[in-house]
Amino acid sequence: MGKLGVILVAAGKGSRMGTAESKQYLQLGQKPILVHTLQLFQNIHEVNEIILVVGGNDVERCTGYVQSYALSKVTHVLAGGAERQDSVRRGLEALEQDTAWVLVHDGVRPFVKKEHVFDCLSKAKEQDAAVLAVPVKDTIKVVDSEKRIQSTPDRRSLWAIQTPQAFRLSLLQEAHQRALQEGFLGTDDAMLVERIGTTVHVVEGDYYNIKITTPEDLPWAEWILQNVRGEEQQ
Numbered sequence: 736m737g738k739l740g741v742i743l744v745a746a747g748k749g750s751r752m753g754t755a756e757s758k759q760y761l762q763l764g765q766k767p768i769l770v771h772t773l774q775l776f777q778n779i780h781e782v783n784e785i786i787l788v789v790g791g792n793d794v795e796r797c798t799g800y801v802q803s804y805a806l807s808k809v810t811h812v813l814a815g816g817a818e819r820q821d822s823v824r825r826g827l828e829a830l831e832q833d834t835a836w837v838l839v840h841d842g843v844r845p846f847v848k849k850e851h852v853f854d855c856l857s858k859a860k861e862q863d864a865a866v867l868a869v870p871v872k873d874t875i876k877v878v879d880s881e882k883r884i885q886s887t888p889d890r891r892s893l894w895a896i897q898t899p900q901a902f903r904l905s906l907l908q909e910a911h912q913r914a915l916q917e918g919f920l921g922t923d924d925a926m927l928v929e930r931i932g933t934t935v936h937v938v939e940g941d942y943y944n945i946k947i948t949t950p951e952d953l954p955w956a957e958w959i960l961q962n963v964r965g966e967e968q969q
């Protein structure tokens with residue numbers, strides 16, 4: 736069967752949030768956003784190990800979270816890299832030898848539904864690679880640097896991709912190695928797997944699995960916590 740590892744990436748600067756404190760440490764309800772996300776995966780029985788990847792200056796703080804919130808599945812708190820892809824790669828290097836499956840998740844997505852995590856993992860176990868996503872609701876257009884509309888893709892084929900992204904570990908390791916060797920930088924892990932020829936499958940999640948990114952997301956996150964997900968589900 737092989738073990739399941741989670742790489743939780745939280746080494747970003749949160750520049751689009753515009754706060755002095757990196758967004759993953761902003762309070763959401765009674766605790767930092769990152770702690771909500773950590774507790775969610777801590778409380779998934781099937782998760783054997785969590786690798787937490789944070790900013791170099793935050794390793795000590797986050798090691799403190801591991802102790803104070805009894806996050807027993809966190810085996811490593813590592814410094815991330817300049818890009819999200821670098822942070823994921825560093826996480827991959829730390830996973831236990833007998834890990835067969837990996838979930839890569841954004842530390843600033845505290846509201847993923849456990850049921851959807853299981854759905855994504857199940858699909859990956861069938862197909863080697865799967866990502867959570869939702870159909871886009873707006874019309875999306877391709878726009879040039881002069882803000883002139885170039886094309887309008889058929890909305891029926893467009894999905895907004897989320898995390899977790901689930902993979903057979905050996906596949907993701909190969910994809911990251913190839914991307915590093917070839918100097919390819921992607922915005923998600925699925926891109927790296929797609930480019931080496933593996934079909935990645937989409938699993939439908941929900942619109943509450945937001946990536947907390949800009950100030951407008953904060954009141955929305957508080958509402959979701961109070962009205963949808965609740966602290967007890969973390």
Ligand SMILES: Nc1ccn([C@@H]2O[C@H](COP(=O)(O)OP(=O)(O)OP(=O)(O)O)[C@@H](O)[C@H]2O)c(=O)n1
Pocket residue numbers: 744745746747748749750751752759788815816817818819820822823841842843844946947948
């Ligand atoms: N070098 C990086 C960049 C991002 N991330 C993480 O990847 C997730 C998604 O990235 P994003 O939302 O873009 O976070 P930031 O890069 O911090 O945001 P911004 O682009 O606004 O600076 C976040 O949990 C972020 O902490 C990371 O671990 N290492």
Ligand SMILES: C[C@](O)(CO)[C@H](O)COP(=O)(O)O
Pocket residue numbers: 819841895896897898922923924946
């Ligand atoms: C991985 C991701 O969350 C999928 O939508 C997204 O690509 C992360 O992008 P970011 O710019 O690093 O937030």
